[in-house]
Amino acid sequence: MASVASPFPAPAVEGFRPTGLLRWVTTVDHKDIGLLYLLTSLGFFVLGGVEALLIRVQLAVPRNTFLDPAGYDAVFTVHGTTMIFLVVMPVLLGFANYIVPLQIGARDMAFPRLNALSYWLFLFGGVLLYWGFLNGTPPDTGWFSYAPLSEKPFSLETSVDYWALGLLVTSAGTIATGVNLLVTVVSLRAPGVGWFQLSIFSWMSLITAWLVLAAVPALTAAQAMLLIDRNLGAHFFDVGRGGDPILWQHLFWYFGHPEVYIMALPAFGIISEVVPVFARKPIFGYGVMVASGVAIAFLSVTVWAHHMFTVGLGDVADAVFGLSSMTIAVPTGVKVFSWLATLWGGRIRLSVPMLFALAFIVQFTIGGISGVTSATVPVDWQTHDTYYAVAHFHYVLGGGSLFAILAGTYYWFPKMTGRLLDERLGKWTFWLMVVGFNLTFFPMHIVGLMGQPRRTYTYPDLPGWGAINFAETVGAFLMGVAVLVLLWDVRWTLRAGARAGDNPWNAWTLEWATTSPPPAYNFVALPPITSPRPLWDLVHQPSAASVQASAAAIDPARGWRPQIVGIAAFIFSEVTFFGALIVAFIEYRTRSLGPGPRDLDVPRTLFFSLFLFASSGTVYFAERRLARDDQRGFLTWWVVSMGLGAVFLIGQVTEYARLYADGITISTNLFTSSFFTLTGFHGLHVLVGLIALGSIGAMARAGDFRRGRRRVAVDAVSIYWHFVDGIWVVIFSLVYLLGLVT
């Protein structure tokens, strides 16, 4: 199948384009940034892989002393954190970065500079995380960093601080990418790419972006609380002062389980691209595949406490979360059946991407089945802290997501580089990986049911345990060899691999309608788009095969303004963040002796709050003046808004000063910890809002908004300001007004 030939000349790219290292430091091109994500993740994958091998060497024989307990704790902590936050998640974001704009016929992501910032936050956050290793205090509290182990009395060094700070920085980048991906798909689809013409990978990326915004800020809030505990003496998770370590678990797993689907949904998308192309059949049940992805995303935020069955939440909670966790298997099963139905009757080509996709289906299904067993509460009680859970988890994210990543790597490598990875070496990689993976992780089900505990640096020489563990270690090294073969294949292919051409797999989605690698502007022209597989339609509906568009026509023409969608998406993530802080406040507001809600000066705070509420009105008046191009009136109301916001902030600062003068500080008790944290973060948002208002004001003075120019920037900042006001209504009611009546 040919790709799209265009009668139009290629567009010229304007402006200076640096080369060499400077190109990579300054790039804002989604394809470059996608490659940077993939390459950086590969580096972290090698680190995480070496850590896995260290774990397996230690566990190869009973009572081994290769690693001491502290070293083992550090290695398994950093292995888990690396693989989740610095490998699987960013690799999938890297694929989305590179592929989604191409699949929707866009020139780039919605916010290219923000996209670059997201990458740098990921890289720098990863380096910060590893800084603990370099200064001799690696994190050693597990990738979940449960309290109270992560609290100061039990982790005195800075290791947990680097863990939390590194992840805070990478998470900020991840949230920004979530916003960017969501806006890109919503606002930048080329004409013709409606919701039912969207490829499944792009659909899954969109759903994942929503899930990132719904889940990741909960972790951010929890880490902020942990850092405030550790560095400012608050007591959120400090058992000795009444703090609740279970709150950490709730917040962590509210993020942690959707996180599994943040890593699985894009993998489903990759498999849904590869399977039809190599079965030579359109995907079976396109609509159901999309709907099941949406269902999984929504259900995934209702299942978190299945990680906490052994905590003792009570029968009702266990039953509810067990049921919801089993329910999520239904849409997941729908996907598996759709892939199988796509394969059924297809002309299957067992190329390397397809081999990895087939292995994914089998292995992910095994992980799904063991997931259902773990959702059965009594079974979970027996297997929770055993290698059965390790096996389940790795079948989902290793046998599932990692194999999908490898399928995607072999599938899209020709598009990214213009060269085909070697098929023979690819099959070596596949078989070594598939044998190694299953040899490592399948026996863990058995030894787990026999009772071998996870997260323990060694084990007794019980019958069968040594042999099974030794086999697992052999499997791990086979996977290590598979990675070496892959790296060699990549190196060899980049130097002398076969040329791929534009569409080596005869695939059907839009990324294959441009050159390999694509030019900076992505497309000269697009084919007619009437389905999710426009290149299939070119062959099977040749009458429609005329090129429809010029370079100008691929620019989006939709009503969804990116800046407005972007600020709405960001606010959605902020709701999750403040939601987590509010949950903590509600739990702690009356839980300890000493200062409480009744010590707050409600009338005084109400007085200052009125200034903030009024500022929403004045911002509205300013916008109305701008709509009439009344620059002077706009600026006047805008400055008034800033003044009102500043008065509120002064009120908050003086309230804090008064409380501190009375000896009421963040470390006084649980109420003050949660009070200062919640209101302090709101104050920080007001400050950021004031800076944004000030920037807009300065731009208005320079005449930036005359005759409706850049109006959208004003709209976006206004919406943010209204949100800051709106969330204060909730906080004021909960913190101050509720204190009057309870």
Next chain:
Amino acid sequence: MNEHAHLPAPSVWPATVGAGVTLIAFGIATSLLLSALGAGLLVWGVLRWVQELRHG
């Protein structure tokens, strides 16, 4: 037909802002002086970023 692709110019400011944010975080675990330096870098990067957007 539009023969010019209006793509954003390369920019060093996203990396600068990223470095500023990271330095702020690093300073929390080491020295608040580094955090202050990071805040300065952040403000500088954001201002130049906005300038770039205005003139882009």
